Amino acid sequence: MSQDTKQTGVKRRDFLKVLGASSVAIATTACSEDAGHLIPYLVSPDQTVPGVSTYYSTTCRECSAACGIVAETRDGRAIKLEGNPEHPLNRGALCARGQSALQGLYNPDRLRSPMSKKGGVWTAITWDAAIAQLSAGLAANRPAAGGAVFINQHESGSFPHFLDAWLSGMGMPAHLSVDFEADSAAIEANRRSYGVSWPSLSFKDAKLIISFGADFLDGWGANVPQQLDFADARAKLDGAPRFVYIGPRRSLTGLNADEWIACKPGSELSIANALAGKGSVQQAGTDSGVDAAILQRLVTELGAAKPALVLSGVNGENALDVALAVAAINQASGAVGVTIKPAQPITAFDGMARTDQLLAAVERMRAGQVGIAFVRGTNPAYYLPGAAKFAEAFAKVPFKVSFSSQPDETTEMCDLVLPDLHSLESWGDAEPLRGTISLQQPVMDPVYPTNSTTLPAALGTADVLIQVAKKDAALAAKYTAADYRGWLIAGFSGGAQALAAALPKGIATGTLAPRVVAAAPTAPAKTTSIATTQGDFFLVTYASSLLGDGRGANKPWLQELPDPVTKICWSSWVEIHPETAQRLGVDRGDILEVKTANGTVRAPAFPYLGIHKDAIAIPFGQGHKASSKMAVFDPMHHDVNAVQWGYGRYARDLGINALDLVPVGTHAAGGFIWTATKASVTKTADHRVLPSTEGSARQHGRGIAQAVDAADLNKPAAGESESLPGDASHAFLPGLRAPVAADAQGELGSPTSADQGIKKGMYAPDDVRGMSKRRWAMTVDLARCTGCSACVTACNAENNIPTVGAFWQNATIFADARPGFNIERGREMNWIRLERYFEGNPDGKFGEDFETRFVPMMCQHCGNAPCEPVCPVYATYHAPDGLNVQVYNRCVGTRYCSNNCPYKVRYFNWFGYGETDRKQYAFPAPLHMQLNPDVTVRGKGVMEKCSFCVQRIREAENRAAAEHRELQPDEFTVACAQGCPSRAITFGDAADANWTVAQLASDKRAYHVFEELNTYTAVVYLKKVNHPAGGAAAPRA
């Protein structure tokens, strides 16, 4: 033995060699990593504390509504947007699109400097050169200035007036303020019937809500205030109004309806007339293909419901007629002044131009009457249908200037680009409600300053126009203010002092002069009637509730956010009724070829119960066209980057443009006709897996999303056992009975502990000793939740969640990699997801109604969490205050926890989304500036999940401790609850009865998902309340 050891053993000399080598290795590790440098301020900015957020009130400009927002900034960078609670329009809520404004601000495809095109080649130029070029171009084309066209994305406030004054000073006509998403028919009908362009709507005062395709939760009108009010109406539970949706496609709004009446496109007018008593129910039934008995019941119901609220969002050729008929019903039912409030008008749509005016301008361009064209914030080359031949007409304009901050289809055709500042970098105002001025201020210095010695660092379009005017001999005297801020202050009543006083709240009282726009056309523009078009199906196109008219397409949050209805992301799709799909032999994901007289597109099929069997629907917003590349210096990376013209990296070559199929036509109110043609559908041999986060559309009896009929609300609940595990003295409220797992750290097992020897720890959930006094918990009111998914984006913004569906950052890793590839593989990464379940109509029959239930699903923070005992490295454990915690630096990525989670709320970092040197890096500069410094950016191979915004809990605790006080009830909330435009989510301490969450958790509708698994979740759902039609005629399954 000893002989053996001696022979095979290592010689002392070799041993010492190895020892020396390992010592060197240890010494090398001991040399700590370079901790870097600490760069102080030169002069500390006033009122800022490093590491503490500063909040600025400003105005959201993502749609026309102009909600108030509060931008959280940390050390000079905006990191999160939240609704402004002081703002009368949105009262603290903010939709997904509003949240995503940050990704416009930090978009990696933003133009870094002005660009000029010479001989078809783009070159970056300085701001001084760009302004000189603009002035020279204006002077050269002055003779044709009378035919100039300025197309601006519609906004309310002072800027339209400023712009008109500048244009008239230059001898040019007033600008076209365009919002392609706005419903011109509803606006025109509102003007004629109520005298205002958009009255405030009061859903909670209605007895019955009927919507003719008015998608007031998808972006129709002023989305957030409507959703707030609708949720308030639904929260009246048994007193809530019943909601009937009439239209060929069940949108998100339609899915929130108690009843869907699927009519043929174009037949809404017959139904509206029947409801108004002006037409026969039989005729309406024949026209619409709806059972006349259902319509008769609706007529009776409407007669009894006073006041009702009837809305029209029809966008076919008879849109104005339907809108006017609906207004007449409202007037007859006494709704005006009660559910429709013209006295509190929403002025966001005042002064807006219509599509017919835009099309007329395009025709003037085609005729060679336009010498100068300006485009700002809008992209007509994308959203005007191919049939409008915009590009051909636009090319005839000799001098074309874009103020777009990102390359897009229209900008690509221009001669000069002066990238505008983002709304979060610039001054402005809006008038969202009559008498309320919503102020807009820069929340940070520009991401890309001008780098000019002669110009200010921040130069928006308005500032550029002032600079140009100052160079013009005739105009210089009128523009004394140095910049647009100065111009605003000069016009603000009370001047700079009053403005400074109003800015913290972000609102001021006052009224801006209304902007005059041309009267609506007397006759509809020439268009082919849908009845005469060829095809087997009505083609329903609609603006995506997330991407809008395409302007959201380059924001990865909005691409990654599954569509609230179809749960598809990073793709286009064709909705087709399951019955029709079966007839055509079409399966989910089969590529369909959709053909009209105007064009052909190919997109995957999505069989959807909520589409009329004679119609197909395609969302609008994708299908941006890519074009030539050009090199641009990237100051963030000190690198020359290829910038893609056409559209940004997140929307490039993604999906199809639905409006390629649609003919150009405007209806009697001058609005664009979206539903204008029939289409023929052919199944192709191709197939693709839809990038969808939907597991199953059905609950399979699992009771995840529970509902109760309004009539059953007050019936005594089935007896529930009160003898649940746990010490009775610590028994929680009925909705949250579960005790918290006892101290996991071993206070119980500690040798110095009084309970020495009792080593139950986390494995004894009924042992409440060692429990912290707090139990963080959440309630989700499903009666309020509309499934809009704003919470998902709020969570993405707060918690540094990477967008994993994005195409690899300019690199191909797998040959078949494409946008949404990771989602197809089930690698989605949203800590909170909106589950959407269909109830009823299990055979997918057309004409049988179905019910939809939405459930926001996030980590349930189980008291008895299945994920915890299976972790081999103790990376997930239970905190004494009830949180189920994921410790990233302990996690080794076994994924056992995810396998054992019954709620499937744990998400794995399959790639290095958070690591700058990886090709999959999800935050290319300057997107990384948005990252929340309070939350760790996770690395590859780490599990992550909802943390109940633990960073906000700690921040609030730290603040309370610094002020030497206890946390106050409802002192803070989590990101999803803060933004929710339905006010469905409530967060707080369930162990303290003073918190709202503790009160809500004891509601009689409360339930836990999978309560039978004894997980003792901290999330309490309140059942949805249904309002089935009274009487036996109810078509519910």
Add this chain to the structure above:
Amino acid sequence: MTKRRKWTAIPGLIALAVGAVMLSAYSGASSSQHSSPVQPIAFPHPVHVQKLGMNCLYCHNAANKSMDPGLPAVSTCMGCHTMIGPDRPATDLGPKRKSAELEKLYKYANSASVGAGMGPNAKPIPWVRIHKVPEYVHFPHTRHVTAGVTCQTCHGQIQKMDRVYQFASLNMGWCVSCHVNGYSAKEGLEAAGYSPEQQGTPATPAAATVASGERKKARYDCANCHY
């Protein structure tokens, strides 16, 4: 013993070495404790704190308000040093001399002369960072300072350091040991150079607490710092 057989032992030893490296990485031996980098300006903490009696919070003004302690802006230095230039007269701080460090400060501040203040081309001083915890650790200075933990408890007697070095290992075991065993106000005050009985200390805990040497414990579960 063949040569081949002898060398088969080497992979085993390499594995041993790797193991040793791993162990050292987790043992605390890899900490940057005691590191004392050369700073762009040899800022004398002893002069400012001990001789002039300046409070830590005068310069590190966010330590009681924020996660970050805050670093003095160049303008904070120049608040006094606009008038206190490189030419030092003889005072109780030393004989008449020319201060090379203040010349460096004037260079960074782009200050032409005494009384001129900061110039237009001032540049921030690129201090070399000493104390750093990993990104997945959230250390709130405010929580510790407002609880009365003296700066010296973690940073050592900075007031006596001619060149600042990393006093504590900043490893997790070091953090947790204090959270488990508790912080003694008495020891903390003594480290800061105060006698426990002295009044008017930066954070004055109840005299009884100090006298008793009672240790204040804190939560130490993972999510306290890791999120």
